[in-house]
Amino acid sequence: MSSHRSPHRLAVAVAAAAAAAALPALLGTPSAAAKPLPVPAPGPAHHLVVTVSDTGQAADARTYDLYCHPTGGNHPSPAAACAEVSKKTVWGADPFAPVPKGTACTKIYGGPATAHVAGRWSGRPVRADFSRADGCEISRWKKFAALLGTPRT
Template sequence: MSLRTVRPFLAILAVAGLAACTATPGPAPSSGGPTASSSATESASATPAPDTETTVPAPSPSAPPGPTAGPGAGNAELAIMVKPSPTEPALNYTLVCRDGVPAPESKHPKADAACAALKSNAALLSPAPKNTNRVCTEQYGGPETATVTGIVDDTPVDTSFARTNGCEIGAWTAAEDVLGATGGAS
């Protein structure tokens, strides 16, 4: 089932749920008048409100614009720390890329793949802010954590990764070449 098919259905369910839970001021129903269940049914069959999920808030004027997903210049200077577990020592890498190619000062196990990944997706290390309303699968991908700081295409980067739920595992997998570690069973 596609997202296009699901959204109208979800909007109708939301309207029906809100109508059933919302008290409407007015006269008390008479024996022959509409009941709460019939008004909920009427609301559910009405045209749903416009889709507000796709509304993107305007960036604040004080925040610098971050890179957008898609190709970038491929320039980066990053310090990467991967901690396999709380008891193991951290692995530290330096990644320097110029036009998507590793510079000689890079000390990274997958420098070619990491620079290529950053060039093909400049926003790879600038994920959207974590949404507390986002639903993530409750699965554990391992104890690994990682921190990446530096600059990608003139944009500051200071982000962390973990593998404690499905959303974080997905972000880790997307940045795996840059992190330089496979992490868990992936």
């Protein structure tokens, strides 16, 4: 192969150099090409506010913040709660979804305890209510026992 440049390669090199020289003008200012895009500030993609009430026991009624990835907040067992919710998270499914309408549930009453979970999980908004009104709701509560706690009856 010869060290001689072909007219085609020379034309391509000249066109590339002209395009690179014109780029700052196309972007508006010469300094615009040198500035990096701003990086979005990290936000809590896994932050839940949990309120448990009507438990019949003053010690069981509480509101706390839970942060996951990294773990933090004032939850009594943040690592266990984060692990539990993470295990329940499946792509395309809402881990906090209510019991589907029309589901046959036993008429077992688990007590007056209620819980409300709000915030963001995996970057998506969460608004979920829990109760212990029947067998399905008790099962759903137990699914999140590390997050919600187990009310004493």
